[in-house]
Amino acid sequence: MIDIKLLRENPQLFKDGAKAKRFDVNIDTLLDLDSKILSARQMLQDIVTEKNRIGKEIPKLQPLEKQSVLAELGKLKEKEAALNDELKHIQPEFDALMLEVPQPPSPEVPLGLDDTENVEWYKRGEVRTFDFEPKDHMQLGQALDMIDMERGVKLAGTRNYFLKGDGAILHRAVMNFAMDFMISRGYTPMIVPLLMRNEAMRGTGYFPGSEEQTYQMERDELNLVGTAEVPLTAYYMNEMLTEKQLPVKFVAMSSCFRREAGAAGKDTYGLYRIHQFDKVEQVIIGENDEQKSIQYHQEILSNSEAVLQALGLPYRVVNVCSGDLGRGQVQKFDIETWMPSRKSYGETHSASRFYEFQARRLNLKYKTEQKKNVFCHTLNNTVIASPRVLIPIMELYQNADGSITIPTVLRPYMGGRERIEPKQ
Template sequence: MVILRPLHFSPTKSNWSSTMLDLKFIRENADAVATAAKQKRTGLDVEELLRADQEVLTLKRKSQALNEEKNANAKKMKGATPEEREAIIARGREVGQEIESLKPAVEIAEARLQELMYLVPMIPSADTPIGPDDSGNVEAYQWGKKPEFTFKPKDHVELLNVNNWAELERIAKVSGSRSYALKGELMLLESAILMYAMQKLVSKGFTPIQVPAMAREFAFIGTGNFPTGKDQVYYLPDDDIYLSGTAEVPLNSLHAGEIMSEAELPIMYGGVSPCFRREAGSAGRDVRGLIRVHQFNKVEQYIMCKNDPEESERLHQLLLKTSEEILQD
C-alpha cells in the first residue's frame, strides 16, 4: 500500500513541546484562534486558556517579587547589628517558605496551561473551504477521463483473490484483523511504486530518507498527533516509545532543538517508513480489503521552510504538484 501525502512546516519558534502559536500571538489574536479552534473542532476554550495564562503570569510575578525581596533582604546583612541580623534572618526564612509554598501552585498552573496549549490549532488559510466533515470537500478540478466499462468491474478484493496477489484470511489468523500480506506481482508492484515515488521526489530536490517507525512522545506532540490522537497509536510501555503512523512524526523532530539560519532552509525530505495505526473507534467500518489497515508503507513529503506566507505557499504548491504528477504518471 502506498500513500503519498504532502506536509510543509514553517517554524515560528523553537518550541517542540507546545503549539506552533506562541502565547503572545494568542493573546493578541484571541478571536482568530477561537475561530480556528471551532472550525477544526479541537475542543479548545480560548477564554479558559487566557485565564490559565493570566494565572501563571500572576503566580510568577508573585514568585519573582518574593525572590527580589529575599535578595534585597540578604544585602541588609552587611553592616547590620546583631539584633538587626536576627530579624533579617527571620524574614529571609519567612520569604523562603513563601517561595517554596508557591512552587506547587506554579507547577499545577503551568501544567494546566500546557494542556490547553496542546489544543491550539494552526489558523487555516483564508481560502480553505470550511465544512462539517468530508462532505464539505470542494473539488478543485479533474484530470484525465474516467474509464467506462462494458462489464461490471471487480473491486480490489476480487482482483486480489482472482490473481492470488494477497493473503487476507490466512494472515488474519496470524496477525489479527485489519492486516494483510501482499505477494507475487503485487508485492513487487508496491516496492516499485515506493521507489518510483522516491525517485520523483529526488528529481524535485528532496533528500531521500528512511526513518524508524518508533518515536518518543514529544515527537507526537510536536506534530499535533498528541494528546487528542493518543488512542490511535500503538504504545510499547517497556520501552516508553510509540509506533508512528507516518514518517512525518520522526521527520518533524529530526532537527528539534537546533538553531538554523535561513540560508539552511528550506529543508526538503522524502521520507519512507512502515506505518502503524490502531484505527480505534472504526470497528465495523471499511473492514473489507486494504482499507483502514493497521500497518502499511508510505512515502511522505516534508518541507521545513522559513516563516514566510509567500514562501510557504510556493512550497505547498510544489508538494501538491508533485503528488498530482505521481498520480498522473
C-alpha cells in the same frame, strides 16, 4: 501550539477557529490561567530579587546581624513557597490547555462539518469505462495470487494482509518509483526510526488527541508512527537552524501503523483501510513566511500530482473543509484517486500546511539573516501510500483476460515486464 501573545490580543480569532474546526477548547479559562500565572510570576520575581539582594549581603554581616536578616529571609521564603505552590497547580493546567488550542484555519478553507463538505478543486485524468465486467482488487489479487487477506487475518487479526508474488513486487515498484522521483526533485532521502518518544508525537501534534489511533509500546514509552511525518518533521527538534539551511526538503519511505480505533465496520473490505502500510512521505521545513509556505504547499501538492500522472491514475484535488482539518493544520488539500470498485474517488494523499504550529511544539527555530530567532514553518504530503494505491492501479489497469497491464513508469522496477498474468 499557538502563540499565547496572539491569543491575548485576539481571543475571538481563536474561538472562531476552534469552532470552525469543531474543537472544544475553553479559551476563557486559558486566558484566566494566563493572567494568574503572569501576576504570580511577577510577584515571585520581586520576592526573588529581594532575596538575592539580601543574600549578597550575608557574607559581609556580623554574626549578630545575621540572625535578624535570616529571619527576614524566612518570611520571604514562605511567600515564595506559597506562590510556587500556586504555580505548580496552575502551570500544568495552562500547558495542557495550550496544547489543545487549534491553529485557526486559513480564510480559503471552506466552512463545513466533515469530509462530505470538502470542496472539489479540480479533476485530472480520464475515468476509465469498461467494456467488460471489471473485477475489484481483491478478486484480481486472489486470481493472480498477489494478495492473501485470509492468512493476514489468521496471523495478525482483522485489517492485516500479505502481499505475495507480483503483489509484493508491484508494491515495491511503486514505492521505489516514488522514492526515486522525489530524489530527482532534490529531496533528501531518509530512512527513519519508527518508534517515537511521546515528545515527538506531541511536537508534531498527534498527542494529545490521537493516542487511541496509535500503537503504544507502553513498556518502553515509545509509539509506532502512523506516518514518517513524525520523525521527519521532528528531526531538528530543539535545534536552531540558520536561514541559509532552509528550506529543508526530506523524503522518507517507511512503514506506517494505525490502530483504526473508532473505524470499526468502516471500509472493512480489501486493502483500503488496514493497520499497516508503507508510505513515501515528503516534508518541508521552511522559513517563517506565509507566502513561502503557500508556495511550498503548491510544490508538495504538484510533486504528488506528477507521481499520479506518471502512473496514469485519474484523481481530483479537494480543498478540505474546516470541520475535517486537524488541530494544527492551516489548510489541507487531499488528493483522491479514482477507484472503480468504490465507484468514487478515495483519499490517497493529504497535503498539510502548518505555519508555526508544529515548530512551536517542537521548539524548532532558525536564526534569520537579521539575527532574529524565529520558528520554522512545516508542511507535509504523501508521495505515495501502498497498498492503498494498488487498488486503483490493479483495478484501472486490468484487462478482459484477467491480466493487469503494468504502468510504463513501473516496468523498469519489474524487470521490464509489461503485464501481470495468471500463472499457468
